[in-house]
Amino acid sequence: MSARGHRDIFAKDIEWKKGTSDGIDYASYMMDEDDTESPLIVLSKFQPGEVVEPHTHAANYFEYVIEGEQTVGKTSFGPGDIRFAKGGTGYGPIKIGPEGCTVVIVFQEATGAMTIPKGAAAETAV
16 A cells, blocks of 8 residues: 555556456456455456356455346346345355346455356366
């Protein structure tokens, strides 16, 4: 963190990276860059029709849909909707709607953010 005690990141300066497939872009930021157990904030953009296989994370997390739509299991989420998941809770698949989807995810601890495949996705990951 800067000497001023805060960071400013403008939209034009966000460094987008490729996710687990070409249909996912993300940018991630540690709440406290000096603490590996700090909360982790992830901005994710999913292309239309993208599917994220069932998985879990070790950390609790919060997800806010900015735009577009995603269906998680049988439940659809759109702009302004929020999901909370306790660490270790499996969910998915996540199916992205025809307009794509942009979300903000906050993991309670960065060290628990890694995606852990579940079910058939876990079998093919081995």
